[in-house]
Amino acid sequence: MEIxxxxxxxxxxxxxxFExxxxxxxxxxxAILPGVRRSRFRSGNPDNGFLER
Incomplete structure (x- = not known):
């Protein structure tokens, strides 16, 4: 029982x-997500900021 x-x-x-x-x-x-969103839209590419067209 002790075990x-x-x-x-x-x-x-x-x-x-874990909580x-x-x-x-x-x-x-x-804290991080707003900065990621801002930098994505600032780049002028609204779909995901990584693809260059």
Missing amino acids: CALVWSGLEALRAC ILNLLLAEVGK
């Missing part, structure tokens, strides 16, 4: 770490 409790607490800790990472990635994404 089960250890595994369970380890899984809970992992889940908490924190998820929140951090969401914040970083919000």
